[in-house]
Every structure is written in structure tokens, then in C-alpha cells.
Amino acid sequence: MKIRLGFELNGNPVSLEVPAMRRVIDLLREDLKLTGSKEGCGTGECGACSILVDGEVQLACLLLAGQLAGRRVTSIEGLGATQAGASLQQAFVQSGAVQCGYCIPGMEMAALALLTRQPHPSREEIRVALSGNLCRCTGYVKIVDAVAQAAAALPATAAEERVKASP
Numbered sequence: 001m002k003i004r005l006g007f008e009l010n011g012n013p014v015s016l017e018v019p020a021m022r023r024v025i026d027l028l029r030e031d032l033k034l035t036g037s038k039e040g041c042g043t044g045e046c047g048a049c050s051i052l053v054d055g056e057v058q059l060a061c062l063l064l065a066g067q068l069a070g071r072r073v074t075s076i077e078g079l080g081a082t083q084a085g086a087s088l089q090q091a092f093v094q095s096g097a098v099q100c101g102y103c104i105p106g107m108e109m110a111a112l113a114l115l116t117r118q119p120h121p122s123r124e125e126i127r128v129a130l131s132g133n134l135c136r137c138t139g140y141v142k143i144v145d146a147v148a149q150a151a152a153a154l155p156a157t158a159a160e161e162r163v164k165a166s167p
């Protein structure tokens with residue numbers, strides 16, 4: 001059964017017909033051609049598909065399209081439109097936190113959610129916030145370094161920033 005689905009994606013309204021049971025990761029990658037969100041495990045274990053829904057980290061491989069109705073969704077394509085997101089992108093590169101890169105979109109979305117609610121987290125808070133995101137390459141130290149570096153570059157007002165970007 002198809003439904004007419006409306007939601008906000010990276011600051012822009014989206015309206016489309018989609019099977020209600022379509023997974024959000026497929027909706028993003030296949031229907032909307034937003035391939036930044038990755039599918040790793042497909043079963044909610046790895047965090048590679050992390051997106052934000054109303055500012056909270058959600059796993060796009062476990063969400064169904066109908067669950068996005070009326071919600072505010074941010075995918076990795078919208079990350080750079082926020083001050084915290086742009087800071088994260090720069091810090092991940094500068095810290096050498098990216099190796100194969102497969103986990104990085106999910107890592108950065110989890111980090112964005114953290115910095116939006118807590119602009120200056122401790123390293124322990126960073127580790128906890130990223131604990132649902134698996135990386136098989138880096139050993140995590142440089143990823144934590146990158147988030148800490150991004151946080152250090154942020155003014156305290158970043159917590160009130162709202163995502164506005166084109167999908």
C-alpha cells in the first residue's frame with residue numbers, strides 16, 4: 001500500500017508517494033538519490049545509516065517511511081549547513097579520522113546530535129554518544145579527537161542552531 005508522505009528533509013519540504021513499509025535507508029538512497037547515508041548491517045547494529053529525526057539520532061535501516069510523516073529529517077547531505085556540521089567535517093579531515101570512510105556519515109550525524117545538545121562535551125561524553133557507531137578502521141581515537149576539535153571551535157550558541165540545507 002502506498003501513502004502520500006510529507007516531511008522536512010535538510011530544511012526543504014518533501015512530498016512523495018511511497019510504500020508505507022519502505023525502509024528509510026532505501027527511501028533516501030534509491031528514491032531520493034541521497035547516497036551519503038550508508039547501509040552496513042541493515043539490522044540496527046552498526047550506525048552507518050544514522051540520520052537525525054527531530055534532532056535525535058535514528059537508524060534509517062530500521063525506520064519505515066511512514067514514520068517520517070511530519071518530521072524534521074537531517075541526512076548527512078544537510079550536515080554542512082550547520083556550524084557544528086561544518087566544523088565536524090573540517091575536524092574529521094584535519095584529524096585524520098577518515099580511513100575507508102564508510103562509517104563516517106553515521107559518525108558525523110551522531111556527533112552533530114551531540115554537539116547540538118552539548119556544544120562542549122567531555123571525551124567520555126563523545127565516546128558514549130558515538131558508542132552505537134562502529135568503525136573497523138580507525139581505532140576510534142582520531143574520531144574522538146575530531147569531535148573534540150570540532151567542539152573546541154564552536155561558540156556556545158551552536159546548540160540553538162537549526163538545520164537549513166538543500167537535499
Ligand code: FES
Pocket residue numbers: 038039040041042043044045046047048049050059060061062
Ligand atoms: S545499516 Fe543501519 S545500523 Fe547498520
Ligand code: FES
Pocket residue numbers: 097098099100101102103104134135136137138
Ligand atoms: S573509517 Fe573505515 S569503517 Fe570507519
